[in-house]
Amino acid sequence: MSPIHDRLSAGREVVFAKEAKGLSWQQLADALERSLVWTTSALLGQQPLDAEQAQKVGGLLGLDDDAVAALSLPPVRGEAAIDPTEPVTYRLHEALQVYGSALHELIREEFGDGIMSAIDFELSFDREEDPKGDRVKLVWSGKFLPYKVF
Amino acid sequence: MSPIHDRLSAGREVVFAKEAKGLSWQQLADALERSLVWTTSALLGQQPLDAEQAQKVGGLLGLDDDAVAALSLPPVRGEAAIDPTEPVTYRLHEALQVYGSALHELIREEFGDGIMSAIDFELSFDREEDPKGDRVKLVWSGKFLPYKVF
Amino acid sequence: MSPIHDRLSAGREVVFAKEAKGLSWQQLADALERSLVWTTSALLGQQPLDAEQAQKVGGLLGLDDDAVAALSLPPVRGEAAIDPTEPVTYRLHEALQVYGSALHELIREEFGDGIMSAIDFELSFDREEDPKGDRVKLVWSGKFLPYKVF
Amino acid sequence: MSPIHDRLSAGREVVFAKEAKGLSWQQLADALERSLVWTTSALLGQQPLDAEQAQKVGGLLGLDDDAVAALSLPPVRGEAAIDPTEPVTYRLHEALQVYGSALHELIREEFGDGIMSAIDFELSFDREEDPKGDRVKLVWSGKFLPYKVF
Amino acid sequence: MSPIHDRLSAGREVVFAKEAKGLSWQQLADALERSLVWTTSALLGQQPLDAEQAQKVGGLLGLDDDAVAALSLPPVRGEAAIDPTEPVTYRLHEALQVYGSALHELIREEFGDGIMSAIDFELSFDREEDPKGDRVKLVWSGKFLPYKVF
Amino acid sequence: MSPIHDRLSAGREVVFAKEAKGLSWQQLADALERSLVWTTSALLGQQPLDAEQAQKVGGLLGLDDDAVAALSLPPVRGEAAIDPTEPVTYRLHEALQVYGSALHELIREEFGDGIMSAIDFELSFDREEDPKGDRVKLVWSGKFLPYKVF
Amino acid sequence: MSPIHDRLSAGREVVFAKEAKGLSWQQLADALERSLVWTTSALLGQQPLDAEQAQKVGGLLGLDDDAVAALSLPPVRGEAAIDPTEPVTYRLHEALQVYGSALHELIREEFGDGIMSAIDFELSFDREEDPKGDRVKLVWSGKFLPYKVF
Amino acid sequence: MSPIHDRLSAGREVVFAKEAKGLSWQQLADALERSLVWTTSALLGQQPLDAEQAQKVGGLLGLDDDAVAALSLPPVRGEAAIDPTEPVTYRLHEALQVYGSALHELIREEFGDGIMSAIDFELSFDREEDPKGDRVKLVWSGKFLPYKVF
Amino acid sequence: MSPIHDRLSAGREVVFAKEAKGLSWQQLADALERSLVWTTSALLGQQPLDAEQAQKVGGLLGLDDDAVAALSLPPVRGEAAIDPTEPVTYRLHEALQVYGSALHELIREEFGDGIMSAIDFELSFDREEDPKGDRVKLVWSGKFLPYKVF
Amino acid sequence: MSPIHDRLSAGREVVFAKEAKGLSWQQLADALERSLVWTTSALLGQQPLDAEQAQKVGGLLGLDDDAVAALSLPPVRGEAAIDPTEPVTYRLHEALQVYGSALHELIREEFGDGIMSAIDFELSFDREEDPKGDRVKLVWSGKFLPYKVF
Structure with missing residues (x-):
């Protein structure tokens, strides 16, 4: 289990589940009581989430246990976090x-x-x-x- | 005469003269009737200046004719414009x-x-x-x- | 499930199925009521398709559900979209x-x-x-x- | 005398002189009896010009002999011809x-x-x-x- | 199924089977009625083969259906085709x-x-x-x- | 005096003088009693020439003493010898x-x-x-x- | 006058003059009332010096006016500051x-x-x-x- | 089984198990009778551990046999050891x-x-x-x- | 089955088995009647082994049939053979x-x-x-x- | 005066003068009482020479004062020391x-x-x-x- 892979792939599952559930980033931010940008960045994998935060997001989005566990791994902030040619x-x-x-x-x-x-x-x-x-x-x-x- | 070299070196002469004259970027912006960021960017070489603007800046800073001419060359906006490792x-x-x-x-x-x-x-x-x-x-x-x- | 992988691999399945079915890009474009270039680009992975469009293409080409789902993921437009040495x-x-x-x-x-x-x-x-x-x-x-x- | 330097710097002199003289690329193209794109590309350094063509352009633009000689050097079509980050x-x-x-x-x-x-x-x-x-x-x-x- | 992977890995299976069967590239070329270099290049993945050609080669080498299918995918001619440091x-x-x-x-x-x-x-x-x-x-x-x- | 610069710039002077004199590479090869390809490669800077060969070429092309001296420097065969993007x-x-x-x-x-x-x-x-x-x-x-x- | 070039070349002149005068970095640090590492880093070009500091160092080392002026240009802290392969x-x-x-x-x-x-x-x-x-x-x-x- | 992959992935399992068990790097260092930095570096994969050391760490952290075996593979000290953009x-x-x-x-x-x-x-x-x-x-x-x- | 992967991974299995069996590179060299350096290089994947040599090494080290087969694939001598940052x-x-x-x-x-x-x-x-x-x-x-x- | 440029260009002058004088590297090594490889490496710029050694070499080769001074600058051992594509x-x-x-x-x-x-x-x-x-x-x-x- 690679943390880099896991936080980034957990982020992709968040995006997928969020669209399936019809939730907005603002609704997820409200649930975490954080700002819109920090929350989006955290759920995509660039900020740390503690177990409780991961649980709360997992519940809202209907994520499985593996994805929830992956959400509380250390953040990924190196060049793997972004594709500069996009x-x-x-x-x-x-x-x-x-x-x-x-x-x-x-x-x-x-x-x-x-x-x-x-x-x-x-x-x-x-x-x-x-x-x-x-x-x-x-x-x-x-x-x-x-x-x-x- | 390389325009890339000239606009960038003209920008360095602007910085040097501006410090020698004790002028601020805001004062130069006021003279050009442009915003602070646009003016700084233009004088460093990343926005176009017409001959009149180049003349006005040259007068304020006491630049010689070559530097004034270089200031109205096309802007330099490729990777030479910045050192990303700074x-x-x-x-x-x-x-x-x-x-x-x-x-x-x-x-x-x-x-x-x-x-x-x-x-x-x-x-x-x-x-x-x-x-x-x-x-x-x-x-x-x-x-x-x-x-x-x- | 990596969206990058999936849209690109879905694109390869489209090419394979299209040749097996003997369909042309123009026929697929007509089905989507889009131009030839936009349609080809979208089916290879560089433009967004909504669920209905993905369904329509999937039906024509006989793609399975996974491929159809992958076709409506966000487009891939970074350097992974192309091999410049080809x-x-x-x-x-x-x-x-x-x-x-x-x-x-x-x-x-x-x-x-x-x-x-x-x-x-x-x-x-x-x-x-x-x-x-x-x-x-x-x-x-x-x-x-x-x-x-x- | 480096041909790469010379054709490219000759191209910069063409741009400078053209703006000073108030000529358009189309006027230069008409003088060479070539298309607009080919002419612009040639005068910037990417197509060959023979001595007569170089002379004709030099006359219109008032270029000195060195620049005219440089215009008939072999074209520069490698990566030095363009800055892809511009x-x-x-x-x-x-x-x-x-x-x-x-x-x-x-x-x-x-x-x-x-x-x-x-x-x-x-x-x-x-x-x-x-x-x-x-x-x-x-x-x-x-x-x-x-x-x-x- | 990545065509890049598949044509190149099909090429490696061709080399393996060819050595196991004791066939030469010339014998394969004769079977395809193509030249030695073109045939080798095609079987390694750099030229297109139609279904009939793939079938013929597959029969001679005893390849399975997947490898035969892979042999008629589009050719791979980008930098993945070769290791320049070899x-x-x-x-x-x-x-x-x-x-x-x-x-x-x-x-x-x-x-x-x-x-x-x-x-x-x-x-x-x-x-x-x-x-x-x-x-x-x-x-x-x-x-x-x-x-x-x- | 950089040998890399000098052999390569000497090569450019050879090309220039050869065209001015209306000589062909074959005529230069005949003078050196070497093949066409070796001679061209040597005069552009990729093969060694001894002082006598440099002298002979210099005489035919009317090169000055510096260029003649540069022609007998060690050859330049690294990546500076060629622009692979041309x-x-x-x-x-x-x-x-x-x-x-x-x-x-x-x-x-x-x-x-x-x-x-x-x-x-x-x-x-x-x-x-x-x-x-x-x-x-x-x-x-x-x-x-x-x-x-x- | 390129500030990058000038601060770095001024740094090389400092090294040269320091060895000729038989001074140590510690003596220069004492003169500037700064630490050994900061002083060395500043004189090589990576920290800012004001005009007075530049003057004091210039006096001790016998630098000419150009070098003294270059010493108070902005510091060079990008990748040009170091050769990582040394x-x-x-x-x-x-x-x-x-x-x-x-x-x-x-x-x-x-x-x-x-x-x-x-x-x-x-x-x-x-x-x-x-x-x-x-x-x-x-x-x-x-x-x-x-x-x-x- | 790639030793590079294994030592690095074993290191990630160490981090995960350490946090689950609530152990500190200092406690692991004490168990190995090595310094804090060496121990952390070794458990992440950059120093060699013998079988006994791997066993001791595995026992404390509750690692399975594969992870213990991987901990005594040769260290990984090349560029894969670190992400310089983090x-x-x-x-x-x-x-x-x-x-x-x-x-x-x-x-x-x-x-x-x-x-x-x-x-x-x-x-x-x-x-x-x-x-x-x-x-x-x-x-x-x-x-x-x-x-x-x- | 990628030959690059296979020869290199077979090399890693050789190292692992050799240490488990307590054999030295010299003993393996003696068995192959080759020098120490050539043998080590060959078993790590950089020299060709014929089927008989692969069999002999496999027997000494207790390798399975897949590893033995992989040992007689063509050698891997490109940049994948070594990590220059180690x-x-x-x-x-x-x-x-x-x-x-x-x-x-x-x-x-x-x-x-x-x-x-x-x-x-x-x-x-x-x-x-x-x-x-x-x-x-x-x-x-x-x-x-x-x-x-x- | 760039030390990198100077030691390397001094090295090129050494090669030139050595060939003109008909001296061998061994003769220069004997004069310095150092080994053949160390001496060659030092004179090309990769080892330090003190003033006396620089003087001795300069005398033998008839170098001017600038070249002699450059020979005792710090050695150049980074990637500029060699062209790996040669x-x-x-x-x-x-x-x-x-x-x-x-x-x-x-x-x-x-x-x-x-x-x-x-x-x-x-x-x-x-x-x-x-x-x-x-x-x-x-x-x-x-x-x-x-x-x-x-």
């Missing part, structure tokens, strides 16, 4: 390719020598209504961490 | 590695089969004050584009 | 290698700073009769999308 | 990622075992007017070549 | 590394702007007797194809 | 991709466990006249070398 | 290859879901005397950062 | 990217031409209490090995 | 990185333009006793092969 | 591909868990006379280093 994902990377050096410079000017944390980090997802076509709105918030001088 | 940039990519599959699923659930555009796209940068340490706040807004069925 | 595919890529920079320049001259969409996009396939040997004719049509200035 | 170019590749396996199958069904030539090949570029936003239209035409059985 | 194969690639630029120049001088086809192509294999040690002799013959000027 | 070269590699495993098997059957040498190796280049279009004919001859058993 | 460096990476998964597990057990920071991080270097051969002793200290749950 | 591991590599060239220089100055061994090497792991947030402390100790001059 | 193997490669250009120059000076064969090649392995710690001694012997001039 | 070098790597796993097993059986050092290492080069063609003989001697258990 078109939706690619555009997110491309935006960083185009605007990343500007973000680097703006952080350096505004905050000094350091980074925007990807750990003390949160992300929200929203639909932004627009008469010219609705938009996806993402808010990224990460703590600034200064490089230690020693 | 620590500030890396964390932005890592956030996509961890949260990207969730974003893909959420877009699919909320909007259907399609993508968040990286072209009809805008990005803002802000400091979010926080007693536990200030945070970098980025707002990404991209039009949803449905796959054409034909 | 000779037919390689020549399509090579044409872009040779003519791609010209297309970039022509788009920039004619339309301005932006891209030809690969999402609001359609493609047709035809045989072009020619006494010196028939030709493959592809028509690509993609909406021009201007970069947003903000 | 956003305009990337979408052309992505369309092949999504539709390439369908094209392979359709060629196999319609023509048999063989390829669409990238050598006996031509490509046109047009603006397709559309009330929902104009479109880029590309027509690819390549001779079908059957694999030789021996 | 020593026999590596030397063939190295010869191109050493003599390839000369061949390119000689084709350009003798034929003009174009390629030697790998599709309208045939290859023979022979033992060349030599008192200093016998030699492998390969004759490559490919149609010259001129680049289309349009 | 279309003429790519097809030679693709032929190995398609027929390489057959050649491996045929060598193993005919000669036993060993390789076809790329060192005790020679190669000829010819035009093969054909009413359906002339063909490029290459004859490869390499000594069979058995693996030593010890 | 033997000293390789062994540091190999130790992570062998012990990294253990460190990951031990952090997870002791601290929970999170990382050891590479930003709020310090490192010391010492000689550990040992009769069987002196040892290099490195102490790594990085703040534990828990993943934010939101 | 965020915890990545930061360890990044620290080397930022401080590695300084370590190289400091070893060269202090010890001369040679390396810090990754074989005659030990590593400790500790929690460092800190009011601003506890820290991970790693002590690396590796014998200096001078390059042999011969 | 620490023992890495150091052998690193020695070539450090001393390889010297060997190239010394072969060129002593023998002329050509290579040291890896086919007409043998290798011995010995323990070299040394009071400062025993050493591994390898003797490589490969026939010099001059490049053919034609 | 045919002479490739065969050395291929021998490791074929015999490396055997060496790993033999070291493990004879010495236990550890490596053959590439640092406490020496290498000799000899011509082995053989009526069937002279051979290159290399003797590798590296200290066995056991993994530390802690």
Whole structure:
């Protein structure tokens, strides 16, 4: 039993069961009392779930015991977590390719020598209504961490 | 004269001159009447500037004619635009590695089969004050584009 | 059950059954009331099919329930969708290698700073009769999308 | 003097001079009595030009002798000819990622075992007017070549 | 059932059965009325076989029905067809590394702007007797194809 | 002075001077009393030339002293010697991709466990006249070398 | 003037001048009132120096004005900062290859879901005397950062 | 039975059983009379265990015979031992990217031409209490090995 | 049945059985009347064994019929034969990185333009006793092969 | 002045001057009172030379002051030291591909868990006379280093 395989395949079973049951990610987030993005990320395999959380999700989705057990394995956050060549994902990377050096410079000017944390980090997802076509709105918030001088 | 080299090296001269003159990115943005992120991205080489804009920036920063000419060459938006192994940039990519599959699923659930555009796209940068340490706040807004069925 | 594996392997079963039944891609396209290229792409795994469409195709081709279920999983559009070293595919890529920079320049001259969409996009396939040997004719049509200035 | 460098840098000088002179690719194509796409591709460095053609282009654009000499060096058609990570170019590749396996199958069904030539090949570029936003239209035409059985 | 796996594994079963039966590639070629190189290439998985040819080979080699069915799947000609790091194969690639630029120049001088086809192509294999040690002799013959000027 | 750079750039100067002087590779081969392929390969940088040979070629082509000196540097036979993505070269590699495993098997059957040498190796280049279009004919001859058993 | 090139080449000039002057890294660290590791890292190009610090180092080492200016450019911390194939460096990476998964597990057990920071991080270097051969002793200290749950 | 697969999968079973039994790595280290880091590394698959050690660990964790047998296979220390893109591991590599060239220089100055061994090497792991947030402390100790001059 | 998988997995079974039976590689070499290095290489999968040799080894080690059959499949000598990132193997490669250009120059000076064969090649392995710690001694012997001039 | 460039280019100047002066590597080794392989490796750039050694070599070869200074820069031992695709070098790597796993097993059986050092290492080069063609003989001697258990 490979944890990498299991958390990712458990994530695929979640997606399948969720569509069969007609549940939304928001309903699953409400059940876990977590935000929409964190919950989706956790159920796909990128955040840790404890046994109780896995049980609760398993109950809602009608997952079998193996899938429930797999949901509480350690998260999978390496490159296996994502296919960067998939078109939706690619555009997110491309935006960083185009605007990343500007973000680097703006952080350096505004905050000094350091980074925007990807750990003390949160992300929200929203639909932004627009008469010219609705938009996806993402808010990224990460703590600034200064490089230690020693 | 390589446009790739020239726009990127012109960007480095902008950074150097801007620090020597004690100007901020916001002041340059005000001069161009564009947003902070777009302006920074343009002056580093990732957005087009017309001759008049290049002239205005060149005047403020005291750039020589060659640098001004280079600023209005076509933008450089391929992989040469960024070093993904640089620590500030890396964390932005890592956030996509961890949260990207969730974003893909959420877009699919909320909007259907399609993508968040990286072209009809805008990005803002802000400091979010926080007693536990200030945070970098980025707002990404991209039009949803449905796959054409034909 | 990996969706990537399943949609792609379902696609291979479609090809196998289609040849066994003596059906053409056009006949399958007519059944789905979609174009030839979209239908072929969908049945090989790159476009979404709803349950009804999957059922209709499954009935025509005599697929079993698992294959039918797999046909309505999310599409596979990342690099797993294609082998770029396969000779037919390689020549399509090579044409872009040779003519791609010209297309970039022509788009920039004619339309301005932006891209030809690969999402609001359609493609047709035809045989072009020619006494010196028939030709493959592809028509690509993609909406021009201007970069947003903000 | 590296021919790779020279043809590509000559191509950049062509773009620069063309914009300074206010000429269009179509005007250059008319002068060479070639199509729009072939001419653009040739002047950027991917097709051969003889001394007379180089001279004619050099005269129109006011290029110096070195640039004119460089224009008649052998064409550069390897991977140096294009940056596949540049956003305009990337979408052309992505369309092949999504539709390439369908094209392979359709060629196999319609023509048999063989390829669409990238050598006996031509490509046109047009603006397709559309009330929902104009479109880029590309027509690819390549001779079908059957694999030789021996 | 993956066709890639199947044609390649069918090829391995052919090699195994051929050695068990004491047959030579030439005998198999005679049965198919094809050349030695084409036949070997086809039975290893790189050329198409129709059902009748697959049946004939299966009968001679005593293959089971699955292997016979697999032999008439589409050929596998992408990078999965060969391991370029294997020593026999590596030397063939190295010869191109050493003599390839000369061949390119000689084709350009003798034929003009174009390629030697790998599709309208045939290859023979022979033992060349030599008192200093016998030699492998390969004759490559490919149609010259001129680049289309349009 | 980098020998890699120098032998390769000397090769480019040879091509340039040869075209300016209207000489053929065969004339240069006759002057060196070597074969057409070896001579072309040597002058492009992949075979050693002694000082006398370099002098003779330099005289015929009117090269300056630096280029003559560079021609007798050690040969460049690593991956810098060739661009495998260039279309003429790519097809030679693709032929190995398609027929390489057959050649491996045929060598193993005919000669036993060993390789076809790329060192005790020679190669000829010819035009093969054909009413359906002339063909490029290459004859490869390499000594069979058995693996030593010890 | 490329900042990447300049900070790294300035670092090489520091090494050269330091050896010519017979200074030690510790003496330079004392002058900057920073630790040994931070100082060495900064002078090689991986930490920021302000103008005053650059001036002080330049004075001690007798650097010219260009090198002094280059020393206060932004730090270079991407992959250009190091050659991982160099033997000293390789062994540091190999130790992570062998012990990294253990460190990951031990952090997870002791601290929970999170990382050891590479930003709020310090490192010391010492000689550990040992009769069987002196040892290099490195102490790594990085703040534990828990993943934010939101 | 692949030893690579088996030692790594045995390591995953150890982690699973350890959490089910509520044991700590320190308790397992005490049982083996080895240090915390070595024991964790060995049980995850990177150090050799003899049959007696495997038996002792298997007894404590309630592993089955296959897992016990797998624990005494040769260690797995190649790149399969670790996923460098996993965020915890990545930061360890990044620290080397930022401080590695300084370590190289400091070893060269202090010890001369040679390396810090990754074989005659030990590593400790500790929690460092800190009011601003506890820290991970790693002590690396590796014998200096001078390059042999011969 | 994949020959690559089978020869390599048969090699792993040989190692396992050899340790269970308490046999040494030398004893297996004596049984085959081959050298120590060739025998070990052959049993791990890199040299051909005929049916009789496979039978003899199978008998000594108590292998089952499948493993014996697998031992006489063609050898596996491509990159699958070795993991270059494994620490023992890495150091052998690193020695070539450090001393390889010297060997190239010394072969060129002593023998002329050509290579040291890896086919007409043998290798011995010995323990070299040394009071400062025993050493591994390898003797490589490969026939010099001059490049053919034609 | 890049030390990587300088030591490597100094090495190329050594080769050039040595051939012009008609000196052998052995004569240079005698002058330095070092072995043939170490000396060649040092003069090509992979071992350190002190100022006196650089002076002595510079005198013998008639190098200018810059080249002499470059000879005493730190050695270059990373991947820039060698081109692994060059045919002479490739065969050395291929021998490791074929015999490396055997060496790993033999070291493990004879010495236990550890490596053959590439640092406490020496290498000799000899011509082995053989009526069937002279051979290159290399003797590798590296200290066995056991993994530390802690």
